[in-house]
Amino acid sequence: MNSRRTTVRDVRRTNRSALLSRLFLDGPVSRLELSRLTGLSAGTVSNVTGELIDEGVVVEAGLVESDGGRPRVLLRVDPAYGYVIGVDVGPTRVRTELFDLSMRALATVDRPVGAGDPDPGTVAALVAAGVREAVAGADVAAERVLGVGIGVFGTVERGRLALVHAPTVGWDAVPLEALIRAGTDLPLFIDNGAKTLGQAEMWFGAGRGARHAVFALVGSGVGAAIVTDGTTYQGTSSSAGEWGHTAIVYGGRPCRCGGRGCLEAYVGAQSLLDRYGAELPGDEEARLAALIDAADRSAAADRLLDETAGYLGVGIANLVNLFNPERIVLGGWAGLALGTRLLPRIREVAAAQALAHPFSEAAIELSRLGPDAVAMGAATLPIAELVARGGSRPPVQASSR
Amino acid sequence: MNSRRTTVRDVRRTNRSALLSRLFLDGPVSRLELSRLTGLSAGTVSNVTGELIDEGVVVEAGLVESDGGRPRVLLRVDPAYGYVIGVDVGPTRVRTELFDLSMRALATVDRPVGAGDPDPGTVAALVAAGVREAVAGADVAAERVLGVGIGVFGTVERGRLALVHAPTVGWDAVPLEALIRAGTDLPLFIDNGAKTLGQAEMWFGAGRGARHAVFALVGSGVGAAIVTDGTTYQGTSSSAGEWGHTAIVYGGRPCRCGGRGCLEAYVGAQSLLDRYGAELPGDEEARLAALIDAADRSAAADRLLDETAGYLGVGIANLVNLFNPERIVLGGWAGLALGTRLLPRIREVAAAQALAHPFSEAAIELSRLGPDAVAMGAATLPIAELVARGGSRPPVQASSR
DNA sequence: TCCGATAATTCAGCACTTGAATTAGTGGCG
DNA sequence: CGCCACTAATTCAAGTGCTGAATTATCGGA
Numbered sequence A, B: 001m002n003s004r005r006t007t008v009r010d011v012r013r014t015n016r017s018a019l020l021s022r023l024f025l026d027g028p029v030s031r032l033e034l035s036r037l038t039g040l041s042a043g044t045v046s047n048v049t050g051e052l053i054d055e056g057v058v059v060e061a062g063l064v065e066s067d068g069g070r071p072r073v074l075l076r077v078d079p080a081y082g083y084v085i086g087v088d089v090g091p092t093r094v095r096t097e098l099f100d101l102s103m104r105a106l107a108t109v110d111r112p113v114g115a116g117d118p119d120p121g122t123v124a125a126l127v128a129a130g131v132r133e134a135v136a137g138a139d140v141a142a143e144r145v146l147g148v149g150i151g152v153f154g155t156v157e158r159g160r161l162a163l164v165h166a167p168t169v170g171w172d173a174v175p176l177e178a179l180i181r182a183g184t185d186l187p188l189f190i191d192n193g194a195k196t197l198g199q200a201e202m203w204f205g206a207g208r209g210a211r212h213a214v215f216a217l218v219g220s221g222v223g224a225a226i227v228t229d230g231t232t233y234q235g236t237s238s239s240a241g242e243w244g245h246t247a248i249v250y251g252g253r254p255c256r257c258g259g260r261g262c263l264e265a266y267v268g269a270q271s272l273l274d275r276y277g278a279e280l281p282g283d284e285e286a287r288l289a290a291l292i293d294a295a296d297r298s299a300a301a302d303r304l305l306d307e308t309a310g311y312l313g314v315g316i317a318n319l320v321n322l323f324n325p326e327r328i329v330l331g332g333w334a335g336l337a338l339g340t341r342l343l344p345r346i347r348e349v350a351a352a353q354a355l356a357h358p359f360s361e362a363a364i365e366l367s368r369l370g371p372d373a374v375a376m377g378a379a380t381l382p383i384a385e386l387v388a389r390g391g392s393r394p395p396v397q398a399s400s401r
Numbered sequence C: 001t002c003c004g005a006t007a008a009t010t011c012a013g014c015a016c017t018t019g020a021a022t023t024a025g026t027g028g029c030g
Numbered sequence D: 001c002g003c004c005a006c007t008a009a010t011t012c013a014a015g016t017g018c019t020g021a022a023t024t025a026t027c028g029g030a
Helices: A008-025 A031-038 A042-055 A120-138 A176-181 A193-204 A269-276 A284-294 A299-323 A333-353 A356-361 A371-389 B008-025 B031-038 B042-055 B120-138 B176-181 B193-204 B269-276 B284-294 B299-323 B333-353 B356-361 B371-389
Strands: A058-064 A072-077 A083-089 A093-100 A105-112 A145-152 A155-157 A163-166 A171-174 A188-192 A213-218 A222-228 A327-331 A363-366 B058-064 B072-077 B083-089 B093-100 B105-112 B145-152 B155-157 B163-166 B171-174 B188-192 B213-218 B222-228 B327-331 B363-366
Touching (some): A008 A042, A008 A072, A008 B008, A031 A042, A031 A072, A042 A058, A083 A193, A083 A371, A093 A371, A105 A120, A120 A145, A120 A176, A145 A176, A145 A193, A155 A188, A155 B356, A188 A193, A193 A222, A193 A327, A193 A371, A213 A333, A284 A333, A299 A327, A299 A333, A299 A356, A327 A333, A333 A363, B008 B042, B008 B072, B008 B371, B031 B042, B042 B058, B083 B120, B083 B193, B083 B371, B093 B371, B105 B120, B120 B176, B145 B193, B145 B371, B155 B188, B163 B176, B176 B188, B188 B371, B193 B213, B193 B327, B213 B299, B213 B333, B222 B299, B269 B284, B284 B333, B299 B327, B299 B356, B327 B333, B333 B363
Parallel strands (some): A083 A145, A145 A188, A327 A363, B145 B188, B213 B327, B327 B363
Antiparallel strands (some): A083 A093, A155 A163, A213 A222, B058 B072, B093 B105, B213 B222
16 A cells, blocks of 8 residues: 555665665675575576675675585675664763675773753764764764664654653653764764663664564563564654553553553662662662572562562563564563563463463564664664665766865 | 555556545546545546446446536446345344445345354354345345455454364354355455444544544443444454453453453443343343443442443443544444433543643544444445455456456 | 647556576586 | 596576657647
């Protein structure tokens, strides 16, 4: 039901894109295998890969032995063809990483934002500075940077310029993209941090190979990334996936979003610690770890965790019934800490609450990459764009500069 | 990130499909307008429409006046090119309708299934018989029937042959498609009834023009159809959208699905009537109407309805936060009856519970087509297939039979 | 009857894939 | 040492399809 025109040239773009995608995700592959993987004829594969090699996107990478017969030449994306930057913008810190195209981190810059509610201008300046430092630190020419992906806390409203909403820290339609653009000329890709983390798991972690998956992320707050048909679902204005603010207890605990009975008010780390009552030392992560540790001795802590497993299980059952995914991945720093101990119980509860049939299709797993993959996931955004374009063919008319 | 090969011929198929889609949905259109709508050159439009006219799918339909200049010729899909059948399979009745391609109903067959839990064999036989009667009743040659779309209660697991799960009436993996195929040779398209109803609203009702919409259907039970990017979201095995069985009251009322606190256990018509306590006469629909009517006089009924608006509002807020749709359409026979009275209150509750930003993007409306559109929506399934194929071009090698 | 205006068709030029034929590398065997 | 069987990669004619410009069709008005 689409209505974009299609011309013969789109065929090439689509096929370049399909080949690049295989090359990028399935590591070194021979032309013959590419032909099998994409269904394209050997002639076309030869033709297109030749073009990609000429352009420098793809390089040959050794031979595969054969027992009698011409050996296959392996191809792969040249890791040094370009570089991408991923930024994890949290409420308390900005972390910038520069990767080559094999996703090796070549530079990392980590900066605290300072106490209190983060100031948009400060955050934007930290991002721009982080990008400059990462480029300098990795000793890479700025022209070779394909783009900067940014994963932000809060929901991102994608219009001509992205706006960020994060009521809990007083951000209402903050023009973050405009602010950052003032400090850098590189192409910017902004999305919610939960979604970029989901993207990372999808490409390199627990989501590999899945068509439909939901990444349930529990940190101080609770979010989710919903992948349908291989792509992250955005909704009308990119704010889809606010799983943490779905009500699970009608008329229940007030949530910091203003609603009542939201999942986040029951399983978010902040809420958990609030409900525990007893004072614990250290930052949020240390306190949650202490709480989990205490469960072996303290009945109160144990009961609290058991309740949490119940809420999480029901929340996950809701996802199963609504999305019928083949995989549900529990992540986020608190999600991992809780899941490591509670996963069996969570599965149990979900099994009891979800409909039998969709539940039988859904594998419930823990995140593989850990919560630090937000930046890496963000860095995949410019790569995805490159692949979708079919690798940047030089513009038709080579201008003189 | 797809990996299907693309050839030059796909270009034609895609463009035929785009043109047919415009012709089908935007009624009579001139070639020039088609060119503007699809972005295709005038030459291609001329070429392709010529082909479609030769094949009989499209016909000319009058001229549009001009003040000086050659008048535009209007084109439209020939309503008599083919016919489609839609079947609404409910637990108590099977309703079969035959439509021409302008969606005019030419024949309707309505049959009760009989009391008690429906027997799969009986239902399948009723469908097959209904199809035969409709074809005979409309006096249409069976070869001209493009296909039969079937909207079923319960979730549909789409594999090689569709299976139906409906635990509430004891259906577990009923091979409905196989059973019906035994009684007819026509192409079959089976989907959940809520989804076909959503499809009908999407094409002809409250969903027109929306990219992202959720159709929330309340009848005896509760279901939903989720439209993302213009197509109904199916999930891994087509069982997505079980909104009725998402928990909204943790540990709440037991639901007939076996879970606890499901939305259906609070707002489904059956549950509402159960909770009302007082005995009412007539069938479910009459009793619900009586309950709503009583609310003006009875404090108990009024309170029950107000509670229901609360649950529905929160349930809808969950949809808003999770899907960020541009439209939420409340339908189903009970949904319409309740919504007519309660919509303002439902909107109020949803506004209070949902996040401000996604809520501001979502229009909450009532269904336009009423609950009888299940069959019509089912009938769009074969049409959608026809359009996606680009209108059936005759097979390359015309066989001798 | 001719003219200006708008719509539709025709066609050369170009982009692309396919499948068959051809060329390119390897190891084994006589 | 040279030939052969085998597998991989490249080349190329044939076929399909879109575009943009030129051409043709069809109107109203002077």
